[in-house]
Amino acid sequence: MQKAWEIDSLDDKACEVLCKAIGISPVLAHLLIKRGVKSPEEARNFLSCDLSSLHDPFLFKDMEKAVRRIVSAIEDKERVLIYGDYDVDGLTATALLYTTLERYGAHVVNYVPDRIKEGYGLNIEAVEKAYRDGAKLVIAVDCGVTAVEEVDSLKKHHIDCIIIDHHQPIKDRLPDAFAILDPLVPGCGYPYKHLASVGLVYKLTQALGWNREGDLDLVALGTISDVAPLTGENRTLVKHGLKYLAETRRPGLRALMEVAGIGKKKEFYTETVGFILGPRLNASGRMNSSMHSLKLLLTEDKEEARKLAGELDKSNRERQAMEAVILKEAISKVEREVNFKEHKVIVLHGDKWHPGVIGIVASRIVEKFYRPTVLVAFNEEGLxxxxxxGRSIKNFHLFDALSKCKDHLIEFGGHEHAAGITISKENIDAFRERLNAVAHETLKPLDLIPRLDIDAWISLKDLTKKFLKELELLEPFGVGNRKPVFAVKGLSLKAEPKILNYNTLKIWVTDGELTYEAVGFKKALDYKLDSASSIFDLAFTPSINNWQGQESIQLQLKDLKLN
Known part of the structure; x- marks a missing residue:
């Protein structure tokens, strides 16, 4: 799909101020300014990621109330139920809260709903079970901020509820909980609004007096897996957390690293979590029970850890196979059923689709067609x-859009870029029509053209190892702090292109003096290049490729435009 390149020019004066103040190159200064880091003080804080810069946890609206209630439950030996969520953010948040409360001697148990049978969030059946089991305090983690009826039911049973959630609350309709720790609720004065739920739990542990940096391994794992913005406090927590993750002593994580083939790595990056560890932890909840992943995070037994890690690795392979089948079917449906002149949002359903993997498939559909996408899985009878x-694109707030379609939904939740719904099959057509009507009101034609944000034009001679070393200061990379993308004009091919495994394109590009290898994953069929005559501009992310002990600069191909 053709992309529109967006390239900002350098602000020479602003760059000069940062260059002189903190001794960095003009390009790095430009990259910082593009990320909203403009003053020397902001730049120092951004680059240092000092844990002492974290905000006071008691700036949360209900933090004092939450701490007081938890301390009371510990002292009175009340039964505390942690009600978690089945994704990695929810699981790591649950594990961190459980281990913290257990260290304080709390009578604490965990519960994670079944993704298939129960779905997301608090449910009435689980509330009744909590009552029967004698719980006096329920702490909802990574869910709950929209669970008005369920929290009311807890109150009727004289069970207090503390909600720790980072999702968007429904306007003018907050649950009547004992305390809510969510930076997005009205009146919350916490300055940073993008913490994942595991980050919120870490702030709670700080407020409780347990400030253990080693727990940042779980914080990094959950924050990255939830694709939370790596800005502000998230950036600081993840940068330190990746170091602790690489050397973690948790038997479950060490076993999972071994089965994934990364047990001997000394440095971890966001990709290590996002593409290797996170999917394996998510796989159990998608294919069977997420309790396997929670047990893996909590176990102290190495033999149990190895067994659980093997099960998760198997579940992940099964998930990949099922995802490929559903993706093929979904693409076929798009090509048959979707009229892109009328439909700005893709809404599809399948009677044999597994609800545990449709979120991943929705992401793939967005990547391919660049349209907000909602996929719905019904049972085989379609009843x-x-x-x-759902997954979205830039400039289309998915949660807000669903809020305008709520009359067609049984329930929904989520945030700007991702959401989940429950719907009756008889309402699918009306929902599709209404959601597209909202999209027509919101999205402009240019919003439906994928954008490639390019940081700067450079030349091949700028690509030195010193230059790449300086770019490492911007790590960790992710949403809100993506890897820098550069562009070079007027290149040609040095040799014939090669097509490698997994539809990977490998080319050698030259400006007539220097030649570099460029690799494009899943891009082998995207470009028609003639080595004899093609002149093109190349957009890429530079990296160091280490092959058999030899280091070389490699360009990760983002796009290519023929002149």
Whole structure:
């Protein structure tokens, strides 16, 4: 798909101020300014990621109330139920809260709902079970901020509820909980609004007096897996957390690293979590029970850890196979059923789709067609309620859009870029029509053209190891702090292109003096290049490739434009 390149020019005066103040190159200064880091003080804080810069946890609206209630439950030996979520953010948050409360001697138990049978969030059946089991305090983690009826039911049973959630609350309709720790609720004065739920739990542990940096391994794992913005406090927590993750002593994580083939790595990056560890931890909840992943995070037994890690690795392979089948079917449906002149949002359903993997498939559909996408899975008979997952694009706030379609939904939740729904099959057509009507009001034609944000034009001679070393100061990379993308004009091919495994394109590009290898994953069919005559501009992210002990600069191909 053709992309529109967006390239900002350098602000020479602003760059000069940063260059002189903190001794960095003009390009790095430009990259910082593009990320909203403009003053020397902001730049120093951004680059240092000092843990002492974290905000006071008691700036959360209900933090004092939450701490007081938890301390009371510990002292009175009350039964505390942690009600978690089945994704990696929810699981790591649950594990961190459980181990913290257990260290304080709390009578604490965990519960994570079944993704398929129960779906997301608090449910009435689980509330009744909590009552029967004698719980006096329920702490909802990574869910709960929209669970008005369920929290009311807890109150009727004289069970207090503390909600720790980072999702968007429904306007003018907060649950009547004992305390809510969510930076997005009205009146919350906490300065940073993008913490994942595991980050919120870490702030709670700080408020409780347990400030153990080693727990940042779980914080990094959950924050990256949830694709939270790596800005502000998230950047600081993840940068330190990746170091602790690489040397973690948790038997479960060490076993998972071994089965994934990264047990001997000394440095971890966001990709290590996002593409290797996170999917394996998510796989159990998608294919069977997420309790396997929670047990892996909590176990102290090395033999149990190895067994659980093997099960998760197997589940992940099964998930990949099922995802490929559903993706093929979904693409076929798009090509048959979707009229892109009328439909700005893709809404599809399948009677044999597994609800545990449709969120991933929705992401793939967005990547391919660049349209907000909602996929819904019904049972094989096509009866009853369907579970749906949605993913969005820039300039289309998915949660807000779903809020305008709530009359067609049984329930929904999520945030700007991702959401989940429950819907009756009879409402699918009306929901599709209404959601597209909202999109027509919101999205402009240019919003439906994928953008490639390029940081700067450079030349091949700028690509030195010193230059790449300086770029490492911007790590960790992710949403809100992506890897820098550069562009070079007027290149040609040095040799014939090669097509490698997994539809990977390898080319050698030259400006007539220097030649570099460029690799494009899943891009082998995207460009028609003639080595004899093609002149093109190349957009890429530079990296160091280490092959058999030899280091070389490699360009990760983002896009290519023929002149």
């Amino acid at each position: 009853g309620h369907g579970k749906g997952s």
